[in-house]
Amino acid sequence: MSLLRPDDLIRGVGEITPEFLAARGLRGLLLDLDNTLIPYHSYDDYPSSQTWVTEIRSAGIRLALLSNATHRRAEQWRGRLELEGIGMAGKPNPASFRRAAQALGLPPHQVGMVGDQLFTDVLGGNLAGLHTILVHPLIDNALPHTRLARLLERRVLARHGHAWGPEVWQTPDREEPSQ
Numbered sequence: 001m002s003l004l005r006p007d008d009l010i011r012g013v014g015e016i017t018p019e020f021l022a023a024r025g026l027r028g029l030l031l032d033l034d035n036t037l038i039p040y041h042s043y044d045d046y047p048s049s050q051t052w053v054t055e056i057r058s059a060g061i062r063l064a065l066l067s068n069a070t071h072r073r074a075e076q077w078r079g080r081l082e083l084e085g086i087g088m089a090g091k092p093n094p095a096s097f098r099r100a101a102q103a104l105g106l107p108p109h110q111v112g113m114v115g116d117q118l119f120t121d122v123l124g125g126n127l128a129g130l131h132t133i134l135v136h137p138l139i140d141n142a143l144p145h146t147r148l149a150r151l152l153e154r155r156v157l158a159r160h161g162h163a164w165g166p167e168v169w170q171t172p173d174r175e176e177p178s179q
């Protein structure tokens, strides 16, 4: 059960600051793409995430994309966000998380996995010994297969004492805090 427990649960990447990372001993981040950095399926600019990536990188944090999106989609955003990393990562297979952490040149415990899904991002990250950070999904894409996963996520997180689901994600002040 603890493999499905995120180390941190936050609203969005904007809450991750250099201070947040220093307090947890993290020097690198593996970033999920869809619904973590960019709304699912979107190719539109998403300035808050693009600015955040630039700021975190300039603070000396090593970043890489770890996405299950198609190579084509991951490659597009990789270029636009100027990130290393891959698509079709095969999450939650912990081997891809370990490889990605290794590519950053950091031991697993100094790397955070940031994503919006418990059964891919958090499970794989925990299996690989990373620090796992669960974010609210940027949009609630209620695809049939996602819907079941979301239902199960809600149950697991409720057991850990966290409210989870559209009514929580859609709270008005989900944008990054003003500091």
Ligand SMILES: [Mg+2]
Pocket (backbone or CB within 6 Å): 032, 033, 034, 035, 036, 115, 116, 117
């Ligand atoms: Mg995602």
